[in-house]
Amino acid sequence: xxxxxxxxxxxxxxxxxxxxxxxxxxxxxxxxxxxxxxxxxxxxxxxxxxxxxxxxxxxxxxxxx
Numbered sequence: 001x002x003x004x005x006x007x008x009x010x011x012x013x014x015x016x017x018x019x020x021x022x023x024x025x026x027x028x029x030x031x032x033x034x035x036x037x038x039x040x041x042x043x044x045x046x047x048x049x050x051x052x053x054x055x056x057x058x059x060x061x062x063x064x065x
Contacts, residue, residue: 006035006036006039006042006043008032008035008036008039009028009032010028010031010032010035011024011025011028011029011032014028
């Protein structure tokens with residue numbers, strides 16, 4: 001597995017006065033969940049580029065051809 005680190009804390013990107021607003025906190029929490037799912041997908045693609053970390057998905061897809 002590769003050592004790619006993704007920062008999914010969207011609230012930290014906002015100016016300090018926005019961080020205190022509950023609506024922004026909730027939006028950023030939802031965005032964080034989506035960013036974590038995206039990071040997992042990116043990590044899976046990166047891992048599938050190498051035989052040592054490849055899962056069974058490329059073999060299944062490749063066998064259809």
